[in-house]
Amino acid sequence: MDLDLAQVRAFVQAAGELHFGHAAEELSISQQALSKRIARLESTLGRRLLDRGGQGVRLTEAGRRFLEPARQALAAADLAVAAVLDTHRPLRIDVWGHLYAPMRTLAQVATGEPRLELGHGRDLPSVITALLHGDIDAAFGRVHAPLSAELTHRLVRLEPVDAILHTDHPLANAPAIRPAQLRDGVLWTPGALHRLDFLHRFAMAFGIHEHAEGTNLGLDHFLDDLAADTHRFSLLPADIPLPPHPAIRSVPLIDPTPLYAWSLLWRGNGGHPLLDTLTSAFVTEAERNRWLEYDPTRDWLPERHSTDAGTSTPS
Template sequence: MDLDLGQVRAFVAVADHLHFGRAAEELAISQQAVSKRLARLEAALGVPLLTRGNVEPTGAGRRFLEPARELLRAADAAAGAVHAVGRPLRIDLWGHLYGPARTVAPVIGARPELDVELGMSRDLPAAAAALLRGDIDAAFGRVHPPLPDGVAHRLVRLEPVDVLVAAGHPLAAASSVRPSDLAGRDLWFPAAVDRLDFISRFCDEFGARAVSGGANLGVEHLPAGLLAEPGRITLFPADARLPGTPEVRAIPLVDPVPLYAWSLMWPRQSPHPMIPALVKRFAEHGRRHRWLEYDPARDWLPGEQAPAD
């Protein structure tokens, strides 16, 4: 049967908010219009989709909800594809403390035919949601499950991780540190730990404790936060540049070497026409710079699959 997308969108909005008024605000229409659209959809399907009063999906509504979301995603992607040619490829980045732009920049900088606009996103869920809404065309950062249906991703870089300490720290004289040497120690990060999947997995694996302190103001402010308390320890990608701060030492982690995984993400349905070229450029640059080297006898990945050959 032919479904009216406006009616389907009204149902999904009410099901998301469990409230007709908030759904109307999201859709920028009146509450009465939302009710009418929903009633017409239920009449066309021949079943009630939502209970009134205490608003919640019926059994039929719950079964209809995810296919309805897929329908809207497909419709939005189809509409976006019409206008994709000739406009820049919009890429959102997250994981700002670890400098995602330094991996993206050499790939797109060497290929002027890739017309790209870079933006910022708060985290992986926000970036995935923006992809599915069509607000952006691709996203770059650390990807980990669960990912929503409709999102594709490609691992593009595995980066070793160092320990950062103040020059006077007991570990500062070491030429290398094993992850197991950090067992029982607090690892400080200027961000909410529950949003740092890599750090949480590292601490679970090696017996360290993740501690949040202060706001994530970016890499420029990281040394000052580390030096604010002499005993602080943090982790940082080995290839990332710290501001010139002689009071901070970077020490390689070995046996095993933890690897931070960077991935590119894009919508499966109606991707921007430049996505294949972008994926190809990442693969070429990664091969030249050995970005995907991985030895399971030497390296540690937190639950990630080994990169494909």
């Protein structure tokens, strides 16, 4: 039985949207054309894949069984086309977690590679969507659940973070701070705490109950808001170059030292020839700079990570 990939793509899009109008718009075809393609696919298979009724669009049992293999078939077809046509296309890579400046690490690894097309400004859910749709080839940031089963990631850097606080904060003059000492402070976050996985887990792990939220408008604005209250503190990578600010001090965290885990994320079937090159460059840089050193008696991670490709396991 030979399947028409246009019909399969129509089904997969409709199954993802559960709305024929939205699916047709994403595929740049009419809703009538979408319906015809799915009907022809169902006729070929001899099974109804989608139920369309007054309560909207729903997958049938056959549709649920067919969906994942259908996605894999489309991904394989896209890779076949890319192997022929995209050999000279830049590798499209996006980042997230911009307050923690992921471009610093990416630039260190990718310097001199003219075939990288860099984006920025997404959050993890947007990156996952872009990867699954094929809009980008890879992404770089902190990975946390939930992740699609179609994606793979590799841990490439564990970065210590410091406490940043007002110069009049009670702990500002300490040579180092234990996370537990911040329990009575106010954690300042560039957005809703429940959306900032690392900071959220840090607060839960060390009993920090008070927090205040602002808007992520860049590092300068973030530091100005942090300096508005002498009881506020936040976290930033230890080696990030802070802009001059008379009211802000950075102090190392110890016993344990929190580590921010950076990962490279891509579709499990890869696809772009530069992806292996980029992964190898990360591995080389990690070995040179000892980026993956971790001592559970000294360091704190919100999740256990593996240096091999795969998913992380919550601790």
